[in-house]
Amino acid sequence: MDRSFQPSDHLLFLRHWFSRPFQTAAIAPSSRWLARAMTAGIEPGQRILELGPGTGSFTQALLKRGVDEADLLLVERNPAFAALLVERFPRARIVLGDAASLPIDDALADAAVSGLPLLSMPAPQVMRILRAAFGRLRPGASFWQFTYGPRCPVPRTVLDRLGLVAHHTRFVPFNLPPASVYRMARLS
Incomplete structure (x- = not known):
């Protein structure tokens, strides 16, 4: 079942952007082109940690890549977005909370995909988020992040x-606004 965006997703994003621009940091959901670029390195059967899934554009792209919905851990801070995710992805594990305080369990993820507005966050907060995320990733796993910045x-x-390296992987001109994708990993 394709749980692609509804026209109301754009209105929901815009409304939350107006009320909390530094928390939502986008005026519209990520485009399908950005979602494809963000999930291009993901393989079927992997367990995925998704931070800041919003209305689920990356989540939907992960499912199209063959990831099982039950293998998704979605961490969303916005209650309205989290409620929408529960409705759209009932088999995924959805956590309403802060990405810097991830739930602890035995299952490590094979990759992380982030829609968080890291560029608008102070460095100590970014460090806490990345430390928490890499603490939930298997050795050799990648953390995928996009940005609107240069x-x-x-x-x-x-x-x-944190002993990480970042590589620019793609530029996505067909997104509002255009975006770049980065892959971060631990130094070998």
Whole structure:
């Protein structure tokens, strides 16, 4: 079943952007082109941690790539978006909460996909989020992040302190606004 966007998704995003622009940080859901670029490195059968899934554009792309809905852990801070995700993805594990305080369990994820507005966050908060996410990832796993900015949204000092490396993977001009995708991983 395709749970693609409804016209109301755009209105929901816009409304939340007006009320909390630094928390939502986007005026519209991510485009299908950005969703494809963000999930291009994901393989069927992987367990995925998704941070800031919003209305589910990346989630839907993950399902199209063959990820089982039951293998998704979606962490969303916005109660309205979380309620929508529960409705659209009932087999996924959905956590209403902060990405810096991820739930602890034995299952490590094979990759992380992030729709969080890292560029608008202070460096200590970005560090807490990445530390928590990499604490939930298997060794060798990647963390996928997009940005509307001209460079990696994670400051070099944060990457260095956490022992991470970031690589630009794609530019997506057909998104509102245009975006770039980065893959972060632990240094080998």
